[in-house]
Amino acid sequence: MSRLATTFARLKGEGRAALVTYVMGGDPTQGDTAAILDALVAGGADVIELGMPFTDPMADGPAIQKAGLRALDANTTTADIFAMAAAFRARHPSVPLVLMGYANPMVRRGAEWFAAECAKAGVDGVICVDIPPEQDRDLGPALRAAGVDPIRLATPTTDAKRLPAVLDGASGFLYYVSVAGITGLQQAAQASIEDAVARLKAGTDLPVAVGFGVRTPEQAAAIAAVADGVVVGSAIVDIVGQEGATAAPAVRQFIEALSGAIRSADREKAA
Amino acid sequence: MTEAIPNSPLPNSLRSYPDAQGQFGQFGGRYVSETLMPLILDLEGEYRAAKADPAFKAEFDDLLANYVGRPSPLYYAERLTEHLGGAKIYLKREELNHTGAHKINNCIGQILLARRMGKTRIIAETGAGQHGVATATVAARFGLPCTIFMGAVDVARQQPNVFRMKLLGAEVRPVISGAQTLKDAMNEALRDWVANVHDTFYIIGTAAGPHPYPELVRDFQSVIGNETRQQILAVEGRLPDMLIAPVGGGSNAIGLFHPFLDDADVAMVGTEAAGDGVDTGRHAASLTGGTPGVLHGNRTYLLQDEDGQITEPHSISAGLDYPGIGPEHSWLHEIGRVKYVPVTDNEAVDSFQRLTKLEGIIPALESAHAVAACEKIAPTMGKDKIIVVNLSGRGDKDIPTIADRLGVAL
Numbered sequence: 001m002s003r004l005a006t007t008f009a010r011l012k013g014e015g016r017a018a019l020v021t022y023v024m025g026g027d028p029t030q031g032d033t034a035a036i037l038d039a040l041v042a043g044g045a046d047v048i049e050l051g052m053p054f055t056d057p058m059a060d061g062p063a064i065q066k067a068g069l070r071a072l073d074a075n076t077t078t079a080d081i082f083a084m085a086a087a088f089r090a091r092h093p094s095v096p097l098v099l100m101g102y103a104n105p106m107v108r109r110g111a112e113w114f115a116a117e118c119a120k121a122g123v124d125g126v127i128c129v130d131i132p133p134e135q136d137r138d139l140g141p142a143l144r145a146a147g148v149d150p151i152r153l154a155t156p157t158t159d160a161k162r163l164p165a166v167l168d169g170a171s172g173f174l175y176y177v178s179v180a181g182i183t184g185l186q187q188a189a190q191a192s193i194e195d196a197v198a199r200l201k202a203g204t205d206l207p208v209a210v211g212f213g214v215r216t217p218e219q220a221a222a223i224a225a226v227a228d229g230v231v232v233g234s235a236i237v238d239i240v241g242q243e244g245a246t247a248a249p250a251v252r253q254f255i256e257a258l259s260g261a262i263r264s265a266d267r268e269k270a271a
Numbered sequence: 272m273t274e275a276i277p278n279s280p281l282p283n284s285l286r287s288y289p290d291a292q293g294q295f296g297q298f299g300g301r302y303v304s305e306t307l308m309p310l311i312l313d314l315e316g317e318y319r320a321a322k323a324d325p326a327f328k329a330e331f332d333d334l335l336a337n338y339v340g341r342p343s344p345l346y347y348a349e350r351l352t353e354h355l356g357g358a359k360i361y362l363k364r365e366e367l368n369h370t371g372a373h374k375i376n377n378c379i380g381q382i383l384l385a386r387r388m389g390k391t392r393i394i395a396e397t398g399a400g401q402h403g404v405a406t407a408t409v410a411a412r413f414g415l416p417c418t419i420f421m422g423a424v425d426v427a428r429q430q431p432n433v434f435r436m437k438l439l440g441a442e443v444r445p446v447i448s449g450a451q452t453l454k455d456a457m458n459e460a461l462r463d464w465v466a467n468v469h470d471t472f473y474i475i476g477t478a479a480g481p482h483p484y485p486e487l488v489r490d491f492q493s494v495i496g497n498e499t500r501q502q503i504l505a506v507e508g509r510l511p512d513m514l515i516a517p518v519g520g521g522s523n524a525i526g527l528f529h530p531f532l533d534d535a536d537v538a539m540v541g542t543e544a545a546g547d548g549v550d551t552g553r554h555a556a557s558l559t560g561g562t563p564g565v566l567h568g569n570r571t572y573l574l575q576d577e578d579g580q581i582t583e584p585h586s587i588s589a590g591l592d593y594p595g596i597g598p599e600h601s602w603l604h605e606i607g608r609v610k611y612v613p614v615t616d617n618e619a620v621d622s623f624q625r626l627t628k629l630e631g632i633i634p635a636l637e638s639a640h641a642v643a644a645c646e647k648i649a650p651t652m653g654k655d656k657i658i659v660v661n662l663s664g665r666g667d668k669d670i671p672t673i674a675d676r677l678g679v680a681l
Contacts, residue, residue, distance in 0.1 A: 055581040056454065056566060058461040059304045065448055078578045103302055103565040108579030130302045130565065134292070138300075138565075155306040157468060162309055180306050181466035 003096040003124045004149055004172040007046055008207040008228060017224035019044060019259050020209050022100060022233030023240060023251075024051040024067035025084050026076025032245045033084050034091075039248040040236075041095055043255025044263075047173075047209075047229065048088070049127065052081050052101030059102075059129045061184035063234040066241060078105055082121045089122030098151060098172070100127040103138065111142035118148045125149035125172040133165045140169055149173075154200055156180050156192070163203050173207040173229060174200060184234025187213035194226045217261030224262040232258060285532040285608060288599065293482020294570075296605060298598035301481045302565045306465045315483040317388050322490070327383060334379045335494060338412070339369045341376075343495075345502035345659070350629045351645075358512065358652035360645060362632070362662045363499050365523060372635065372664030373495060373523040374405035378474055380491030382409040385472035392467065393417040395474045396460040398425055398453035399589035400432025401635075401664060402476030407441035409474075417441040420460040422451040425589060432668060450583050453593050457567055477520025478597035481568030485598050492526025499659055500530055507657060513538040513648070516661035517641040518611065519555070519591035521600045523663035528609060529599075538610070540648065541600060542640040544586035545613030555584035557596040558604045558611045571598040587616040587672060588636035590664070618643040620676055623666060635664030636672065 001009070011018050021040045025033055033050075040048055053071035057064060081099070088097055099118065106114050106128055118126060126148055131139050133152065143150045149172030157180055158166055167174070176196055178188035193210055200208050210223045211231025220230045239254055240247045288295045293315075301311055321327040335341040344364045352360045365373040385393060393410045394417070397403030403419040410417035419436055423445040426433055436443050449455035464473045478488040496514075503511055514531060516524035518541040531537045546554035554560055557572040564573040566581060574582045574594035584594045603609040623639035625646070626632055634642060638661070645660045652658070666673075674681050 054579075055449070056458050058458045058567070059465065061462075072580065104573075104575065104581070105579035107565060108575070108577070129304050130568070132301065132303060132305055132308045134301050134308065138302075153305045155304075157306050157309045159309065166305065177306065179466075180468055182462045185466075 002149060002172070003094060004047065007096050008173060011046060012228070017227055017262055018046040018207070018209065018229035019220070019255070019262055020047040020049060020211070020229050020231040021045040021236055021255060022049040022051060022231065023236055024053060024064065024071050025081045026053060026071030026074055027067040027237070027240055028070045028244050029074040030076050030080045030084070032247070034087060035248040036240060036251055037084070037088050038091065039252035040255055041092055043252040044259025045255055047096045047098065049098045049100045049231070049233070050081065050085060052078070052099055052105055054102040054105055057102065059182055061182040061234060063184040063237045063241065067237045082117050085121035085123050096124045097122065098125040098127060099123050101129070103128055103130045107138055111139045114139070115142035115146035115148055118143070119146040123148060125151045127151045127153070127175060133168065136169055151175055153177050156196065163200070167204050170206060173209050174204060175231065176200060176208055176210045176227070177212045178210050179212045181212070183212060185213060187215070187219060190222050193223060197227045217257045220258045221261040221265035224265045230262060286529060288602070289482060289486055295599045295602035297563070298569065298571050298601040299482055299485055300570050301568065302570065303481045303568050304465060306468060310468050311481050313388065314384070317384060318483050318487050321384060321387055327387070331380055331383060335376065339375050339379065340367065341494065342498045342502070343367050345499060345506070348630050351626065354629055355646060355649040357650040357654065358656035358658045359654065360649055361503065361511070361657065361659045363495060363527065363659055365495060365661060365663045366632070366635065366638065366665035370405045370408050371667065372401045372405070373492060373526065374402045374476060375408065376494055376526070377476070377488050377491045377522060378405040378409040380487065381472070381474040382413050382415070385415070385474070386413060388472065390470060390472035391415060392471045393474055394420065394460050394463050394471055395476060396420045396453065396456040397476065398456065398592055399668060400425070400429040400436065401590060401668070403441070403443070404432055404435050404439070406474050406476070407436040407439035410441060411439045418463065419443050420446050420456040420463065422446050422453060422456050424451040425453065425456070429589065429668070453589070454581065461567070476522070478522040478525045478599060479520045479567065479569055479571065479595060485569065488522050489525045489529055489599060492522050493529050495523065495526040495661065496528060496530035499527060503657070503659065510534055510537050511657040511659045512536070512652070513540060513656070513658045514661070515540045515542065515641045515645050515648070515658060517542050517591065517637045517663060518596060518600060519544065519593050519637060520595070521597040523661050525597060525599055527661045532608060539608065540644055541609055541611045542614045542644045543611055544588055544591035544640060545615045546585040546587070548615055549613050553585040554613070555586040555591050555593060556613045557594060558601065559613045563601065566595050569598045571595050571601045572604070587619065587676070588640065590635070590637040591640065612644055614640040614643045620673065622646055623669070623673060632662065633666035634662055635666045636669045638663045639666070
């Protein structure tokens with residue numbers, strides 16, 4: 001069983017949702033990422049998404065755009081990202097780690113190369129924003145062969161007719177992008193999230209994690225009550241943007257607040 | 272205009288691409304976020320239906336004739352021909368179209384598709400502002416609100432076009448991300464689109480982006496090649512020996528080339544913007560100086576580093592200042608059907624001035640790149656040979672750039 005499957009199964013047993021947290025690798029510099037990743041874990045994050053910077057992040061809002069630019073300005077390379085992942089894996093043997101980014105840096109040296117590096121660095125899954133199921137052949141087969149989960153995205157525009165195509169070949173978890181838009185801006189109405197999660201869970205046994213626009217412990221708790229996971233990204237990236245190289249304590253504090261809210265929400269749900 | 276051209280390509284025809292996956296060989300495809308994917312599939316379905324609908328074609332042809340002013344002339348450039356002393360040179364006069372370039376052909380087609388799909392808002396990206404002006408024009412003509420994304424650097428250096436777009440009723444939104452030029456404008460348009468998929472149609476300005484855009488833009492621009500074919504047969508009784516067109520994204524070039532792809536005796540040359548020279552690193556020649564990768568919805572040749580980060584292009588021509596190229600061109604390059612040659616800023620500026628003086632036609636800097644290639648090639652060909660150069664746009668917009676280059680204060 002993969003670390004993702006193990007973690008989601010364990011949390012399900014505990015009756016709570018996973019806190020999935022995103023930070024940009026190399027933001028503000030390569031040397032700062034390890035402490036920030038450790039702060040995520042120490043604060044109570046269950047799954048880590050490590051962003052790969054890209055010059056042209058078409059699906060991201062201002063927070064993650066700027067984070068990517070900071071990382072690239074600090075000369076963060078693909079090799080640096082894998083070094084961060086491998087070092088994280090050595091420090092945290094059981095915490096799931098997922099790479100998230102865009103197709104071009106992932107396929108630049110060939111999908112097989114990328115998948116092999118993921119496996120070598122202890123990366124458990126990959127979220128590629130601009131490889132939809134129709135282009136799965138570009139990356140999916142290589143990841144599966146290397147034992148890395150290709151994590152698919154579902155959105156409000158993914159209708160019932162299309163959902164089976166999204167689920168075909170998906171593993172790890174299903175990432176529900178709760179708003180049609182870019183990262184970090186508006187949040188979806190709670191009712192629409194509940195409907196969507198119910199619809200997705202009717203079609204798959206994969207855990208469903210919900211993200212986009214989740215910024216506060218209250219929002220995270222509300223989503224945790226209906227989904228298997230809550231994804232928080234831009235709000236954390238904003239803290240790194242403000243605090244810079246010394247962001248780790250503030251990040252940890254914020255993650256503790258999110259994690260605490262999710263745990264108490266799930267306790268109420270259980271009770 | 273297009274009735275003489277067979278509608279269904281023969282098996283083994285170079286004109287039968289893209290395939291069902293939207294690919295031209297290994298290039299093209301649909302690299303978009305899941306949010307956009309259903310819309311891309313809808314667009315493809317709607318485009319198939321429109322293509323089969325005689326009423327759609329009739330309205331498109333009528334607007335091209337009476338609004339755009341087609342057919343554009345195929346003009347024998349007698350003095351340029353004499354000056355070069357080789358092949359006979361014809362200019363396809365796309366610069367005489369309404370709004371001054373070939374861009375309007377595609378915009379007419381896409382806004383008709385937008386209306387068919389019930390979309391009520393138009394967005395587009397622009398570099399120099401030519402596609403922005405053409406989009407704002409058709410949006411005005413069809414009474415649809417329109418937002419144009421334009422890099423802040425380009426907004427500052429293309430003020431007349433910015434004002435034209437505003438006069439036409441468009442909102443011009445300056446983009447402050449990245450290098451604040453065309454590539455960043457396209458990123459921002461994609462971000463707007465993903466947030467407004469329910470009511471917004473994105474009129475992409477070149478034969479690039481996710482399938483079916485490269486195909487439909489090419490089809491709308493193929494009016495250029497279809498007319499050229501009829502016109503040259505009428506005056507010369509035969510097909511030309513060579514076609515030359517400038518290539519940024521490559522929509523005017525593919526529009527000229529595509530109807531001739533299966534005519535093995537017609538050679539084709541696309542000119543890429545070599546900026547200061549391909550060996551200087553300051554250029555926009557994706558095929559000559561780039562490698563295949565994925566950007567803006569398609570796999571194609573890109574200017575990129577070893578990690579797949581996109582590098583900044585450079586060209587004196589804002590319309591060619593883009594780090595990619597349409598996927599069909601990447602394929603035609605790889606199979607060798609079209610030869611792509613680099614042309615530097617200096618060469619384009621020289622040819623800009625020469626054509627202006629010899630023929631009384633001020634070409635767009637983009638088109639001047641094709642004229643420059645023609646000036647090198649024509650003298651090596653016999654006087655019995657025929658070259659057609661696509662004069663894709665007029666150069667009024669470039670007067671300040673040329674003045675600056677020549678050290679003249681306006």
